[in-house]
Amino acid sequence: MPRAGLAPATVVAAGAALADEVGLAHLTMNLLARRIGVRPPSLYKHVESLQSLYRGIALQGKRELREALTRATAGQTGGTAVHAFAAAYRRWVLEHPGRYAATVRAPAAHDEEDRRSSEEGLRVLLDVLADFPLHDGHAIHATRTLRSALHGFASLESAGGFGLAEDVDRSFRFLVDTLVTVLQTDRPDRGGPA
Amino acid sequence: MPRAGLAPATVVAAGAALADEVGLAHLTMNLLARRIGVRPPSLYKHVESLQSLYRGIALQGKRELREALTRATAGQTGGTAVHAFAAAYRRWVLEHPGRYAATVRAPAAHDEEDRRSSEEGLRVLLDVLADFPLHDGHAIHATRTLRSALHGFASLESAGGFGLAEDVDRSFRFLVDTLVTVLQTDRPDRGGPA
């Protein structure tokens, strides 16, 4: 019998695609093996464990998301860039729910590569925010605010959390408009003591 | 041998507590049974399945969270109420990560009780926002924006998503300040066509 010609990256990629289809929680070694056309134990020649498969999907997902965000915001500035960033983020999450679920899982305690990957993703956002007149030290808070809002919206939407589907587009524009407005009118006391 | 005196509610409550300790993903019937002092199959006299245990934990969590939010905002208005709401939300999530993870899972397709429970939680938020001068139809968008931002922040923080722990409190104040500011200065075109 001929070999399947697998490699760690192909297994992870197939896992990512399958996770998007059936949901990360329903991704099993058994199912992935059937999809690839191989018996389950064979997968362990390419990935250490199910957990390491999750990690691989997360790393691939973070890379892909970062590329999508970079592409979407290339050559844009200010509010336009933020809108483009937000739209690309939301679209990517909706199109890749399994990958996204993997990226959201907390990385292992001392996983340097994973940490660095997350950091690089943040840099894209920081670059987008660089155009705004933020006060000292506010960039990190603005980044976290934007990231929280986008992550929250996208994951709630992806999980079907917004009862009625209607007007969700408009809600998203409202959210992004809101944040852009605030970024343009930063005040030095924002985030200060209550 | 004497009976353990269990009931569905006590099993769910123990499951919720255990989920907070070990993480929802590590909650197993085996572990829960040991915790309660009973053999695994006995649990099935009180809960239908692991999935229905998740659902029970989610329902209990939503009720508890709603109560905490109602308590925190009682008698408060405007920005103060929003800050109190946000602080209570964040605190509850940090203190009950397992319960919260359960509440976030999408409810089954036609689970009326679960849907109603989520809706009642939203009403607390709508009440808090009732003080603000929002334009027609903006209340639903503002609700979703606030909910997204809080859910996003809390779940990222709960998952250890903000690299350095320092300044996270300040980031949260920044986020809430930001949203309160915007709520107080709503514009009719917000959320309109790009």
Next chain:
DNA sequence: GCTTCTTAGCTAATGGTAGTAGCCAAATGG
């Protein structure tokens, strides 16, 4: 108090899961 009925907890077993051990043939490199 005694009997009857219901049912909570048990043991035993099933099928599915992740993962390991060890074999063998396919590819690789001299």
Next chain:
DNA sequence: CCATTTGGCTACTACCATTAGCTAAGAAGC
């Protein structure tokens, strides 16, 4: 062409959720 490496396999273990069927604890009626 031979030696080595290695990818996929079968067979197995341990653990998971879950079911079947038994037994005794407790409640209900008399």
